[in-house]
Amino acid sequence: MKSIGLRIKEARLAKNMKQDELAARIGAKSPSAVSTWEIGKAKPDCVTLLRICEVLDVSADQLLGIKTEKEMPSLTEWAMLNQYRFIDEYGKKAVNAVIIAEYDRTLASQPKKPRIRKMRIDYYDFPASAGTGNFLETESPEEIWVKETEEAEDADYVIPISGDSMEPSFHDGDKVFVEKMDSIEKGDIGIFVVNGDVFIKELGDHCLISHNKAYKPISLHSSDSIYCCGRVLGVVED
Structure with a gap:
């Protein structure tokens, strides 16, 4: 599992931001504070974490590695999973074939996002x-x-x-x-x-x-x- 320090580093690099620049923008007491978080020697407090989220344009859930409600399976999905586990191998193969076909069909119908060079x-x-x-x-x-x-x-x-x-x-x-x-x-x-x-x-x-x-x-x-x-x-x- 990724540490909070590694998630901060990934979010910072995605913004093309240096460690000392992030430290300055969040008002850290020391320019080396970001480095100590990223290598796991320390963790930012709650107030500092919120400042980091604001500067790097990420949510606290993302930095903490917390799954949002949208990412968690719904009750219907849980029920389907339990049903899938109950059926035999023949049935699973049939279900898998339908899922793959429907996934490919849906994927093909999605508008292609322009590639950012x-x-x-x-x-x-x-x-x-x-x-x-x-x-x-x-x-x-x-x-x-x-x-x-x-x-x-x-x-x-x-x-x-x-x-x-x-x-x-x-x-x-x-x-x-x-x-x-x-x-x-x-x-x-x-x-x-x-x-x-x-x-x-x-x-x-x-x-x-x-x-x-x-x-x-x-x-x-x-x-x-x-x-x-x-x-x-x-x-x-x-």
Whole structure:
């Protein structure tokens, strides 16, 4: 039987989320807390478990391995099982043949779900709006799996977003696709390093614009150290 730690790990990986990212989003006291749960050294308390469920978009029953009422056999199914156990081998063969034929017929009538294709892409675990330097030159990316979309194919890397300065277009914790380029057009959204600070902003006239009206534009001067790290193409879908 799977442990709760293994179920947490599977749900986390399904979200393309690192251990320290999950720890931060649930407000864990230590970044290593998730690791201790996943290897079975400890278990999260009830409040923390609910936070994990919310962040990973799973139910507590799923993490605890509890079968839901829908998964349990109904009284009619239990009765049929008892009847099946009573009949002889000849009868069981006949029942099996009918069940297989009806299962195949029902399966064939179901609409086919489109297959979701995925691809790997570089991921810089270095949030825009924080940090120093040109991270593309100093940081080593890891690889994550994303849905194979037009944006994913055009992008060169993915970066997480920190803060609310670009709401409602982008939210804290979002991951965005970025196409590498040294400059972008006015009105485009890009990743910029200005005097050592990394930002996701819309390019304006000699300034960087936040979509959240609570933030003033960042003025750009000839004396500033400015890097354009690429154009933002869109948000990575879970």
